[in-house]
Amino acid sequence: MSTVRTSTPRTARSTADPHAEYEHEPVPHAARKGLLSVSAVWFGFPMNLGNAVFGGLIVYHLGFLTGAVAIVLGNLVLFGYVGALSWLAGRSGENFAQQTARTFGTLGARIPAAFLSTVVIGWYSFQIGLSGTNLQQALGWATLWGALAGGAFFAALTVAGIRALSLIGLIATPLFVVLAAVALWYGIGDVSLGSALTYAGPGTALSFGAAVSIVIAGFADSGTMTADFTRWAKSGRSAVVAAACAFPFANSVAFLVGGLVVAVGGAADPAADGGGFLGLLTGHGPFLTTLAVIFVFANLGSVAAHCLYNGAVGWSALTPGRMRPLALVLGALGLLAALTGIWAHFVDWLNLLGIFVPPIGAILITDQVVLRRRTATRSATAYRWPALLAWALGAGAATAAHYLLPGAVDALVGIAVAAVAYAALERLPHRTARRGEGAAR
Numbered sequence: 187m188s189t190v191r192t193s194t195p196r197t198a199r200s201t202a203d204p205h206a207e208y209e210h211e212p213v214p215h216a217a218r219k220g221l222l223s224v225s226a227v228w229f230g231f232p233m234n235l236g237n238a239v240f241g242g243l244i245v246y247h248l249g250f251l252t253g254a255v256a257i258v259l260g261n262l263v264l265f266g267y268v269g270a271l272s273w274l275a276g277r278s279g280e281n282f283a284q285q286t287a288r289t290f291g292t293l294g295a296r297i298p299a300a301f302l303s304t305v306v307i308g309w310y311s312f313q314i315g316l317s318g319t320n321l322q323q324a325l326g327w328a329t330l331w332g333a334l335a336g337g338a339f340f341a342a343l344t345v346a347g348i349r350a351l352s353l354i355g356l357i358a359t360p361l362f363v364v365l366a367a368v369a370l371w372y373g374i375g376d377v378s379l380g381s382a383l384t385y386a387g388p389g390t391a392l393s394f395g396a397a398v399s400i401v402i403a404g405f406a407d408s409g410t411m412t413a414d415f416t417r418w419a420k421s422g423r424s425a426v427v428a429a430a431c432a433f434p435f436a437n438s439v440a441f442l443v444g445g446l447v448v449a450v451g452g453a454a455d456p457a458a459d460g461g462g463f464l465g466l467l468t469g470h471g472p473f474l475t476t477l478a479v480i481f482v483f484a485n486l487g488s489v490a491a492h493c494l495y496n497g498a499v500g501w502s503a504l505t506p507g508r509m510r511p512l513a514l515v516l517g518a519l520g521l522l523a524a525l526t527g528i529w530a531h532f533v534d535w536l537n538l539l540g541i542f543v544p545p546i547g548a549i550l551i552t553d554q555v556v557l558r559r560r561t562a563t564r565s566a567t568a569y570r571w572p573a574l575l576a577w578a579l580g581a582g583a584a585t586a587a588h589y590l591l592p593g594a595v596d597a598l599v600g601i602a603v604a605a606v607a608y609a610a611l612e613r614l615p616h617r618t619a620r621r622g623e624g625a626a627r
Contacts, residue, residue, distance in 0.1 A: 207347055207509045209502035212279030212417065219418045223352045224428040227415045230355025230488040232405060232437035233362045235462060236316060240404060241444030242453055242461020244397045247389030250382060250449045256394055257441040260401025261434035263598065267402075267544070268409040268433055269426045270551045275413035276425025282411040282496070283503035286546075287566075289553040294569040296504055298546045298577065303500025305539065306407050306493045307520045313340065313490035314524035320464050320482050325475070333524055339483055340490035341517035344498065345510045348418060351491055358488040359436070361481050366443045369463035372470070373452020385449035389457060395593040401441065402597040403540030405433070410547040411496045494520065537596075541588060544597040545580025545604030549573050552605045557612060572611035580604025 203217065245253035274285060282302070287295035317336030318329040343350050374382075392400075412429060419425035444461020447453050452466055467478040498513035505512075553561055553573065584600030591599075 205347070207499065207502075208279075208417075209281070209499055209507075209509050212281075212284065214279065215420070217418075218279070218420045219348070219352070221419070221424050221427060223349075224416060224419045224424065225431045226352040226355040226359075227348065227418075227492070228355075228412075228428050228432040229436050230351075230358045231408070231492045232432050233359050233440045234485050234489045235320065235464065235482075236313070236486075236489065237404065237437060237440035238366070238444030238447065239460035239462045240400055241441030242448040242456050242459070243389075243444075244392065244400065244441070245385065245445035245448045246387050246453075246456040246460065247392035248394060248397055249387040250385040250445055252394065253387070253397065253445050254442060256397035257401055257438055257445070258434060260398045261438045261441075263398070263402055264405055264409055264433035264437065265430060267547055267551070267601070268405070268412050268429045270555055271410065271547055272412045272416040272419070272425040272429040273422040274550070274554050275416040276419040276422040279417045280413060281417055281499050281503055282413040283500050285413045285550065285554075289550050289570060290573045291567050291570040294571075294574055297574070299500055299504055302407055302411055302543065302546070303497045303504070305543070306411065306496040306500075307516055307523070309407065309493040310340070310490050310497070310517070310520040311524040313486045313493070314521055315527070317482055317486050318524075320462070320486075321479070323465060325468065325479065330525070333521070336483065336486060336490070337517065337521035337524065340487050340494060341514060341521075343487050343491035344494040344513045344517065347509070348415075348495075351415070351488075351495060354484060354488045354491060358484045361477075361484055362440070362443075365467060365477065365481050366463065368474070369452065369466040370443075370446060370450065373447055373463065373466045374450040382446060382449040387448075393593045395595045398595045399540050399597055401437075402544065402595070403537070405437065406539040406543040406547075406597060408493060408496055409433070410543055411500065414496050414499045415492075537588065540597045541584040541600060542581045545577050545584065545600045548580060548601040548604040549576050549608045552608050553612070556605075557609065561612075572608055572614070576604050576608035576611055579607040 206217065208214075208217065241253075241257060244256060247253070248256060271285075275281075278285065283295060283299040286299050289295070290298060314333050314337045318331075318333030321327040321332035322329045343354055416425035416428055419428055444463070447461040447463045447466075448456040452463060453459060453461055454465060464478060464482065467481075468475050494513055494517055495509075497516045498509045501507065501512050501516065502509045580600040580603045583603035584596045587594040587599040588596045
């Protein structure tokens with residue numbers, strides 16, 4: 187059985203290999219990327235059509251101003267969470283699986299790493315399904331062919347590696363900003379900006395806490411796996427800056443654009459489709475329609491390729507395999523899942539992510555940031571039961587909050603309980619050891 191590697195041997199590569207993805211070792215400093223390159227990877231990831239849909243749903247149920255507060259609050263939580271994990275990755279150059287091995291044990295880390303490396307493929311499938319339905323609604327394409335075209339393009343981007351993720355981010359981000367502005371221009375009609383800001387929202391099914399949970403859960407998986415991206419940064423500080431480009435900035439923009447689409451009356455069915463604005467870009471001539479098709483592939487590709495990259499890097503760190511072949515295999519599996527229609531259950535998917543994923547990051551931050559002076563010289567072990575037990579306690583508390591406290595923010599409950607539980611459990615063996623030493627004397 188292979189194990190996750192937790193340190194860089196002294197014989198590791200010291201020069202940059204432009205084609206290497208460093209699946210099995212930390213990224214050496216010679217191969218690290220500039221701030222713009224790493225920032226582009228994270229910047230283009232959250233500014234996507236899917237988040238506009240979610241932002242529209244939040245505003246439809248809470249109204250624009252209350253919904254905007256929920257969106258910003260959720261993004262500030264993500265900044266603290268993803269920023270701390272990115273700082274660790276920028277300092278060490280380790281990917282998520284290697285980072286996790288320090289806290290959960292060389293074998294114990296396989297459980298959260300395999301779990302997250304699998305669930306991100308669900309987001310990949312969601313983007314494939316979204317590409318098929320968007321192209322069908324906007325252009326009348328058969329959903330199957332749109333999904334197949336999207337899946338093939340997204341997999342090709344991933345196989346190209348981290349440089350392609352940076353490039354697609356640089357393309358997708360300005361496209362999103364420009365076309366979102368055009369869509370709002372066509373959708374605003376006779377509604378004034380002041381009227382949009384006072385939009386109350388007729389929906390009643392979503393609480394403020396649930397809205398914050400949606401924002402956090404939307405990036406709970408890849409946000410926890412941020413090390414796969416930010417390990418390429420030259421320092422911990424650069425990694426935090428790169429993460430900040432996504433949270434709170436780009437992610438808030440995407441959510442708020444969707445909210446504005448709903449608030450100005452530009453959404454045909456906001457209760458179901460939220461703030462998706464692709465339909466507003468069609469029917470205005472061949473140029474804009476062609477640009478809208480390019481936008482679908484570039485924008486959703488900036489999400490799908492990132493998720494597939496997370497999954498492929500994660501599984502390559504857990505096996506002897508390499509990232510690129512695994513990306514093709516996982517891409518094919520994700521495409522098959524999308525064609526079954528499973529991607530349509532995204533609300534249940536978000537609930538799953540918000541409950542089970544954030545406690546993992548909370549434990550990593552507590553162990554490697556808060557308690558780093560105590561744990562920096564700790565010997566490697568196969569399983570670290572305090573971490574595994576704290577994950578179970580955090581996930582259990584988040585599950586209880588989800589079903590028993592409907593207004594609670596599930597992710598925050600899981601984060602708080604996991605962090606406190608881990609800090610308490612981490613101290614127990616040390617106390618026992620000290621008592622044993624005293625008795626021996």
